Amino acid sequence: MSPIITGLLLALAVPIFVMTMSGRVGVLLAMKKENRLDNIPFRVAQLVRFGLGQKRLVDPEEFTPGLFHVLIYAAFMVLAVRTVMLFAMGFSSTALEVLTDLSHPFWVDQTLLLGLYKVYLLAKDVVAALALLGVAYYVWVRWKVKPDRMTPSWEAYLILGFIGGLMVSEFLFGGSHMVAQHAAAAQQVQMGATQVPQSPAALVWWEPFTSLTGLAMMPLGATAAHVVGVAGFWTHLVIILAFLNFLPIGKHFHIITGLPTVFFQRTHSTGKLPTPDLEKEEFGAATVKDLTWKQGMDLYSCTECGRCQTHCPTYITGKPLTHKGVNQDLKHWIWDNEQWVEEGYGPNGIKEPLPEIVGSALSAETVWACTSCGWCEQACPVFIENVPRLIDMRRYQVQVKAEFPPEIQRVFEGIERQGNPWGLGQDRRDEWAEDLALPTWGDDGGPYEYLFFVGCAGSYDDKQKKVSRALVKILREAGVSFATLSKQEMCNGDSARRMGNEYLFQTMAKTNVESWNSMGVKAVITQCPHCFNTIKNEYPEFGGEYRVINHTQLINELLKEKRIKLSAVMNSKLTYHDPCYLGRHNGVYDAPREVLNAIPGLEVVEMQRSKREGFCCGAGGGRMWMEEHLGTRINHNRLNEAALTLKHAEDPSTPFPNAADKKKPGQVGDYKDKGGSGIVAVACPFCSTMLSDAVNDTGREENIKIKDITELVADALETKSGAVGTVAPGATVSAKPE
Incomplete structure (x- = not known):
């Protein structure tokens, strides 16, 4: 063809590309350092599977x-x-x-x-x-x-x-x-x-x-x-x-950055947040330079595909947060101010400090809206890590600015003073078990196989106390060796961390780990997915290496080992709500369902948004303790879907719109009729609270009952005397035919 024309084209295009890229790369180099070169075999495998393979x-x-x-x-x-x-x-x-x-x-x-x-x-x-x-x-x-x-x-x-x-x-x-x-x-x-x-x-x-x-x-x-x-x-x-x-x-920058973003993805559970070094005054992200280079590359790799929105609880219910929007707002702010980020020269050409992210690129409402359910990260084709970035911004707002939703002040004070977010007396922590004569770890008894970490909800919340007692009944029937910490138990710190109070979380984590290690704890049972996630994924950084098992997993093991037997026949329809911190963040989907399917007579029907596509109850990310002032309530949307699922199971002619409808995602949560009777099974105290509130708010008390899986198992449990438990509300029971 023509070497001259070819050379001129390259001479024109390549320098422009290099100049643009130098600014983009310069910004990443100005951000915080982070090691993403660990576990190379895993990274290569993920690159092949999800990058080159487009899984x-x-x-x-x-x-x-x-x-x-x-x-x-x-x-x-x-x-x-x-x-x-x-x-x-x-x-x-x-x-x-x-x-x-x-x-x-x-x-x-x-x-x-x-x-x-x-x-x-x-x-x-x-x-x-x-x-x-x-x-x-x-x-x-x-x-x-x-x-x-x-x-x-x-x-x-x-x-x-x-x-x-x-x-x-x-x-x-x-x-x-x-x-x-x-x-x-x-x-x-x-x-x-x-x-x-x-x-x-x-x-x-x-x-x-x-x-x-x-x-x-x-x-x-x-x-x-x-x-x-x-x-x-x-x-x-x-x-x-x-x-x-x-x-x-443009948004197709991912053609250049997408494969590196996949390669540099985190190598651990999405439920594990990065641990800042507080002694080095790492108190969160104030400006964009406090973000890591990987978080900056994530912004470059967002394609605006919107997959993060399809089951996002904040987007579906009209909150001022879409992760696509956050990525675009931050990216364009950085691109508009590259020299400011790299060299410190502001728009007026003089050196001046960078503005804080909250107030310049993002609003406070956006940062605090996230429930940390993890759908955005589960859906993203290039593994953009949205939640840790927002938590870093919260950390700065809480620990440096002391600016946060006012209702969570009492939560911080309750954990600091009484070891629980309700702020109820530490001496009342074991009242739920006063008549059960439970062994206490560290007393003369033992050794014990498991520490039963009851959790704050299991100790103080009236509804969850019943779950704690039901679990004790099951463990005793199966002959499981366990003990509790009684009055010595304290909050694991999950809510404090996700609301940005990293100092309080680390204080609780270090205290618990030191105490448990001194007692020789090796395995922990939890009945709360948030406790499960924190102790399993985040405590190891503080020296807490334990075998952590969720109550649904343990019950499933006991059923498979035939250490417990379920005899009561429950004639009821039931749908199961996946807790985000049990399912999406930790991959526990099958155990709860296998337990439910083992209960005689239950007709288990799935909601459209289930398993990896499950819809949040609205309580994660510390939102359990905050009010919803904008949009519709997340827990109402989820309960509406559960009611529609049960109604459709009763009457298949009831219209059942597609949850992933391309025009209107999430419309299964718009069902307002009172129809649909049965049980909504949960495996999380936060979910139980949120969905129970939604039942009351929407006037469905007569039709729908919220029950933890543990309660259902305890109701169906055949004891050594041959007796079975109390029937779950919303279900009828008969003796299992021989």
């Missing part, structure tokens, strides 16, 4: 758009090699001849290489055609379907145009050469040649779509087809270079 793109709830994205992604990966070839053709006429004419003398002695090249051309052709199909699909989705999660954007159409242009120009360029080769072959035949190059028809099998393009261009003649091919060639290079420079200034 999360084809999750069930977004399978179709994910599949078409995979088609476009595959085209990018395969055509990257082709782009290098095209630039080589632009600089070298020899490269042009060799790569476009497989009858060239170069290939005579290169049989193996020629075979590999033909395979590549076939792959290139197929993925380019499929990418065009993907472009057409996304144009249709944005123009006609207009899904709620996608923000209307001219940029999206521009990028789709770029992608489509790359594929079409590739076909035109290749097709023009086939026309030229056909014309040359025809001319040689006319001149009486006995050996001529293969006709284009013989090339169809390794470049089928390019060959079809060539056939379509035949009527143009060799000269006109050549002009079209040259135009296609230069169009392809211009689009590539324009695309390259557009990436760092």
Whole structure:
């Protein structure tokens, strides 16, 4: 082609790209350091599975758009090699001849290489055609379907145009050469040649779509087809270079940063928050420079796909928080103020301190709205870590600014003074078990296999006390060796940490770990997923290495080992609500369901938003202790879905809208009728409180009962005397037939 034009294009485009990227990279270098090079084998495996393999793109709830994205992604990966070839053709006429004419003398002695090249051309052709199909699909989705999660954007159409242009120009360029080769072959035949190059028809099998393009261009003649091919060639290079420079200034920056973001993902449970060094005065994120470089890269990698919104409790119920929105607000603030972040020079060109994030880029309402349910991180194809960033902002607001929702002041004071968020007397912690004669760890008895960590709710909340007693009944029937801490038990600190009071959390964690280790505790039973998550995932950083088991897991083990037997037949419909900190953050989905299915007579029906797509009750992230002043209540939305699920089980003709409806996600939570009777099973005291409140608020007390799985098991339990427990409200019971 033309080395001069090719060189000029590169000379124009590459410096602009480098300048833009230097600013983007400079910002990351100005942010906090963080080691993300541990556990390399795991990171490589995740990169292959979720980065190169695009596993999360084809999750069930977004399978179709994910599949078409995979088609476009595959085209990018395969055509990257082709782009290098095209630039080589632009600089070298020899490269042009060799790569476009497989009858060239170069290939005579290169049989193996020629075979590999033909395979590549076939792959290139197929993925380019499929990418065009993907472009057409996304144009249709944005123009006609207009899904709620996608923000209307001219940029999206521009990028789709770029992608489509790359594929079409590739076909035109290749097709023009086939026309030229056909014309040359025809001319040689006319001149009486006995050996001529293969006709284009013989090339169809390794470049089928390019060959079809060539056939379509035949009527143009060799000269006109050549002009079209040259135009296609230069169009392809211009689009590539324009695309390259557009990436760092738009949402498609993920094409550059997505794979590194997947590689540098955290290697532990999403329920584990980073632990700052308070002695080094790491008190949270005040400005964007207090974010880590990984958190900055996360912002670059957000594609605005909106998957984080589909089951987000704050978005669905009209709160001022979408994680897509947070990512965009922070990213654009940083991009608009790169010199300020890097060098300290503000908008006026003078050195001045960076403004605080809260108040400049984000509102306080946004930072405090999050329930930390983790859906956004579960749904994100590139593993953006949204929750730790918001918690870091809360830490600064609490520990430095002392600015936080006023209702949580009493929670902090209660934990500090009485070891529980209610602020009730520490001497009342074991009142729930006064008549049970429970062994206390550290007394003369033992040794014990398990420490039963009752938790604050299990000790003080009237409803959860019943769960504690039910669990004791089950453990004793199974002969489990356990003891409690009685009055010595204190809060594990989960709520304090997620509300930003890191100092209080670390104080509680260190105190508990020191005490438990001195007692020789090795295994812990919890009945609260928040306790479970904190002790299992966060206490090890403070020296607390224990086998932690949730009560639903332990009950399931006891059933499988036949150490307990369930005999009462409960004739009731039931739906199960997944606690976020048991399910999504720790992957415990099967054990609760297996326990419920072991109870005779229960008809268990699933809500649409269940398991990994489960919808939050609204209490996580410390929101248990805060009022909802904006939008509709999260717990109402969830209970509405449970009621609709039970009603649909009774009467399948009841309309049951799709929870993941593209136009209106979450509409299963809009059900307002009083219909639907049965039990909503829970496995978390926070969920129990929130859903019980929702039952009362919506006037469904006569129809729906909220019961912990433990209570249901205790009601169905056959004791050694042959007796069974009290029947759960909302269920009828009969003796199990022999």
